[in-house]
Amino acid sequence: MSLWIGLSLVSASQALAEVKAYRASILHFTGDPARLGEQAYQYFQDGALVIDNGSVRDVGPHSEIAKKFRDAEWVDYSGRLIVPGFVDTHVHYPQTEMIAAYGEQLLQWLNTYTFPTERKYKDYDYARKQSRFFIDQLLRNGTTSALVFGTVHPESVDALFDEASRFNMRLIGGKVMMDRNAPDYLVDTAETSYAESKALIQKWHGKNRLLYAITPRFAPTSTPEQLAAAGRLKAEFPTTYVHTHVSENPSEVEWVKSLFPERSGYFDVYEHYGLAGEHSVFAHGVHLTDSEFDRIAATRSSIAFCPTSNLFLGSGLFKLLPALDKGIRVGMGTDVGAGTSFSMLQTMNEAYKVVQLQGQKLSSLQSFYLATLGGAQALGLDDKIGSFKTGNEADFVVMNWGATPLSKLRNKNSKTLQEKLFVLLTLGDDRNVVETYVAGKRVYRAK
Amino acid sequence: MSLWIGLSLVSASQALAEVKAYRASILHFTGDPARLGEQAYQYFQDGALVIDNGSVRDVGPHSEIAKKFRDAEWVDYSGRLIVPGFVDTHVHYPQTEMIAAYGEQLLQWLNTYTFPTERKYKDYDYARKQSRFFIDQLLRNGTTSALVFGTVHPESVDALFDEASRFNMRLIGGKVMMDRNAPDYLVDTAETSYAESKALIQKWHGKNRLLYAITPRFAPTSTPEQLAAAGRLKAEFPTTYVHTHVSENPSEVEWVKSLFPERSGYFDVYEHYGLAGEHSVFAHGVHLTDSEFDRIAATRSSIAFCPTSNLFLGSGLFKLLPALDKGIRVGMGTDVGAGTSFSMLQTMNEAYKVVQLQGQKLSSLQSFYLATLGGAQALGLDDKIGSFKTGNEADFVVMNWGATPLSKLRNKNSKTLQEKLFVLLTLGDDRNVVETYVAGKRVYRAK
Numbered sequence: 095m096s097l098w099i100g101l102s103l104v105s106a107s108q109a110l111a112e113v114k115a116y117r118a119s120i121l122h123f124t125g126d127p128a129r130l131g132e133q134a135y136q137y138f139q140d141g142a143l144v145i146d147n148g149s150v151r152d153v154g155p156h157s158e159i160a161k162k163f164r165d166a167e168w169v170d171y172s173g174r175l176i177v178p179g180f181v182d183t184h185v186h187y188p189q190t191e192m193i194a195a196y197g198e199q200l201l202q203w204l205n206t207y208t209f210p211t212e213r214k215y216k217d218y219d220y221a222r223k224q225s226r227f228f229i230d231q232l233l234r235n236g237t238t239s240a241l242v243f244g245t246v247h248p249e250s251v252d253a254l255f256d257e258a259s260r261f262n263m264r265l266i267g268g269k270v271m272m273d274r275n276a277p278d279y280l281v282d283t284a285e286t287s288y289a290e291s292k293a294l295i296q297k298w299h300g301k302n303r304l305l306y307a308i309t310p311r312f313a314p315t316s317t318p319e320q321l322a323a324a325g326r327l328k329a330e331f332p333t334t335y336v337h338t339h340v341s342e343n344p345s346e347v348e349w350v351k352s353l354f355p356e357r358s359g360y361f362d363v364y365e366h367y368g369l370a371g372e373h374s375v376f377a378h379g380v381h382l383t384d385s386e387f388d389r390i391a392a393t394r395s396s397i398a399f400c401p402t403s404n405l406f407l408g409s410g411l412f413k414l415l416p417a418l419d420k421g422i423r424v425g426m427g428t429d430v431g432a433g434t435s436f437s438m439l440q441t442m443n444e445a446y447k448v449v450q451l452q453g454q455k456l457s458s459l460q461s462f463y464l465a466t467l468g469g470a471q472a473l474g475l476d477d478k479i480g481s482f483k484t485g486n487e488a489d490f491v492v493m494n495w496g497a498t499p500l501s502k503l504r505n506k507n508s509k510t511l512q513e514k515l516f517v518l519l520t521l522g523d524d525r526n527v528v529e530t531y532v533a534g535k536r537v538y539r540a541k
Numbered sequence: 542m543s544l545w546i547g548l549s550l551v552s553a554s555q556a557l558a559e560v561k562a563y564r565a566s567i568l569h570f571t572g573d574p575a576r577l578g579e580q581a582y583q584y585f586q587d588g589a590l591v592i593d594n595g596s597v598r599d600v601g602p603h604s605e606i607a608k609k610f611r612d613a614e615w616v617d618y619s620g621r622l623i624v625p626g627f628v629d630t631h632v633h634y635p636q637t638e639m640i641a642a643y644g645e646q647l648l649q650w651l652n653t654y655t656f657p658t659e660r661k662y663k664d665y666d667y668a669r670k671q672s673r674f675f676i677d678q679l680l681r682n683g684t685t686s687a688l689v690f691g692t693v694h695p696e697s698v699d700a701l702f703d704e705a706s707r708f709n710m711r712l713i714g715g716k717v718m719m720d721r722n723a724p725d726y727l728v729d730t731a732e733t734s735y736a737e738s739k740a741l742i743q744k745w746h747g748k749n750r751l752l753y754a755i756t757p758r759f760a761p762t763s764t765p766e767q768l769a770a771a772g773r774l775k776a777e778f779p780t781t782y783v784h785t786h787v788s789e790n791p792s793e794v795e796w797v798k799s800l801f802p803e804r805s806g807y808f809d810v811y812e813h814y815g816l817a818g819e820h821s822v823f824a825h826g827v828h829l830t831d832s833e834f835d836r837i838a839a840t841r842s843s844i845a846f847c848p849t850s851n852l853f854l855g856s857g858l859f860k861l862l863p864a865l866d867k868g869i870r871v872g873m874g875t876d877v878g879a880g881t882s883f884s885m886l887q888t889m890n891e892a893y894k895v896v897q898l899q900g901q902k903l904s905s906l907q908s909f910y911l912a913t914l915g916g917a918q919a920l921g922l923d924d925k926i927g928s929f930k931t932g933n934e935a936d937f938v939v940m941n942w943g944a945t946p947l948s949k950l951r952n953k954n955s956k957t958l959q960e961k962l963f964v965l966l967t968l969g970d971d972r973n974v975v976e977t978y979v980a981g982k983r984v985y986r987a988k
Binding site for chain 2: 190191192193194196197199227230232234276313405406407408410411434435436444446447449450451452453455458467485498500502504512513517520521523524528
């Protein structure tokens with residue numbers, strides 16, 4: 095009988111342990127603060143987040159939640175801030191090892207640094223090792239979901255997804271399709287890219303939390319035949335993503351015009367081949383015209399805004415607020431390795447600067463919205479991640495408000511939530527991330 | 542007799558202890574790498590720096606120095622990098638506590654955030670406490686010299702200099718002169734500003750390593766009478782500095798035109814009142830015209846380039862390389878509180894981006910030159926600081942090459958000095974500063 099009781103207790107405590115409650119200041123969004131004002135977010139200064147078996151069960155003031163979930167396993171993060179895990183809508187994992195490569199704008203940068211590096215990812219073991227490092231970088235920066243470029247090699251995608259599976263991450267990735275204007279060692283063909291992408295889709299798309307993105311690098315490195323093949327794939331597997339670049343750099347835009355003279359513009363190339371749409375994410379869009387913005391909006395396509403990259407490569411200033419005003423879904427992207435940081439805080443810092451240089455203002459609330467729910471919306475995943483809506487997948491970050499003497503001082507003398515968040519994003523970095531949770535499990539803890 | 546031997550040993554070891562030798566990788570400059578190429582710098586991968594009683598005695602390869610200074614007290618920083626202490630050519634210490642203030646461009650930012658904050662510095666004790674925090678921020682970022690704005694209150698300067706004296710820092714500061722277009726609680730008059738500045742000059746200028754800067758805030762907040770008084774001070778005390786702002790923001794430039802319609806432009810206001818010259822440092826200069834650049838060059842005035850601030854306030858992109866091409870001396874400035882970091886590495890990171898956005902390249906060597914010797918030259922102090930020339934004052938920083946898993950990886954796979962420095966400045970921050978020395982004494986050590 096004592097044995098029976100023992101077993102029963104274990105099993106009862108396991109059942110209880112599945113419900114965990116975290117006490118902290120909690121912030122999450124229901125929409126864009128620039129549109130909805132105070133309706134756009136919930137902030138509980140003394141709040142609690144309840145996670146049940148990897149999903150959000152409840153969120154609210156601690157006083158209420160404490161009564162409802164007396165028997166949950168409580169974790170006290172009082173004085174800290176919990177936000178939904180950051181969503182990085184554009185990043186190249188094989189470029190992690192070449193971040194901070196000197197001196198070039200886009201096209202020369204690709205030839206000089208990127209292509210030779212990506213060559214190495216044909217080797218699964220190498221790619222796996224680098225995937226591990228990459229995912230560690232995401233988690234230590236509080237990023238729990240990302241839309242990720244691999245290389246042209248299917249092995250690069252297998253390695254990334256194998257590694258992401260260890261953490262049950264909600265990750266989207268794909269093999270690069272690239273059949274011209276790149277070194278011989280790095281090109282596929284319209285046919286092989288179709289076949290390899292299709293095999294990867296069948297293997298990975300929808301497996302656990304993983305999703306597949308059809309990933310033509312950008313129009314200049316794909317023949318019309320390959321873009322048509324990408325379009326066929328998208329038609330065959332309509333729930334997959336399309337992930338590519340558009341209008342990042344003026345020379346690139348001119349190049350596309352010369353390669354596709356029959357199309358009205360850069361974005362029209364993608365639209366023509368059936369690659370625009372609700373699950374299509376276009377990185378950068380710095381030089382999109384007003385009418386191209388209209389087409390992005392009309393096709394319900396998304397843009398990944400990558401400020402540290404746009405500044406680092408001298409690409410230009412993305413028209414963020416005009417894009418949002420057109421109803422375009424925009425997420426934040428680090429775009430490592432052209433971006434200079436995995437930190438979504440540093441990305442927000444430079445996003446603010448890009449907007450300031452255009453004489454406009456990006457509020458801290460809107461920044462945190464874009465880095466969480468906004469990113470999830472850009473990926474069409476806001477029914478799963480990006481906020482603490484009941485039933486959502488439990489990806490979240492525990493942050494401290496200040497990690498250095500300066501940011502502690504500045505947080506202390508901040509009066510409003512908006513001000514505290516602005517200090518956090520302006521002075522913050524990976525040091526502000528204390529713990530990161532994916533699907534309800536802690537996967538990173540700062541030393 | 543044993544007592545006598547004991548004393549003798551102590552005194553001999555004290556004499557020896559005055560010569561200290563530091564083994565590390567050592568980099569310093571003799572000029573601008575963009576002009577002098579490899580002649581512009583010395584780099585000793587396994588080097589040594591010899592400090593004798595607070596001054597540089599020698600620098601070179603460790604193998605040579607080790608033979609010459611066998612009896613020195615050796616400190617082994619092998620694997621680390623020693624560079625001259627960074628020189629911050631423009632920073633406002635009272636704005637430390639309001640860094641990262643949201644949402645405004647220059648003129649509104651001053652009214653909304655800056656003036657109410659500066660009011661507090663009338664109180665010496667408060668100013669002293671904040672000075673302590675400020676100087677700690679400099680030192681933990683490897684900055685050993687700075688040209689510093691106080692507030693309108695003489696107390697703010699006394700506090701700053703009292704605190705800098707504790708470390709025997711080479712610091713330049715001054716009381717703000719401001720007699721219009723500012724709140725009543727923050728203005729002086731032409732007469733009081735002259736008298737107070739004069740008293741501060743007599744008290745502080747040349748005391749130990751401290752130097753005084755005549756500091757009219759900027760043309761819009763000084764009457765012609767006050768600018769004339771500033772010019773008289775400069776004429777009376779020709780070795781003092783002039784420290785002010787010029788052409789930071791388009792609205793400001795227009796305002797100056799309307800306030801001084803008789804002058805040909807913003808810079809001409811200062812030149813007219815006798816405030817241009819070899820010891821005059823003008824912060825920003827983002828919107829200077831080509832002919833104003835010529836006048837800056839002709840008067841041997843300097844410019845403080847403040848990239849994080851220019852982006853944060855949306856001021857614009859300083860034409861760094863064109864200014865240098867005209868022979869203008871340019872130093873780097875953090876411009877905290879409008880700048881977003883005390884780190885000269887982060888300042889270099891954004892300097893690179895500002896230059897990239899103009900389609901030009903700023904090399905890592907040139908960046909480190911600007912942050913050390915270039916800054917010293919801009920302040921006319923290159924016979925004292927900014928390099929390891931024999932006899933120079935021994936201000937230096939011991940840095941690690943990588944402080945995070947990412948920067949360690951990236952440093953490891955870098956092949957050249959240029960590449961390593963570029964990674965350091967792109968990914969680096971205060972964590973890369975291990976120890977800071979001022980006048981031969983260690984004044985900061987990372988925990």
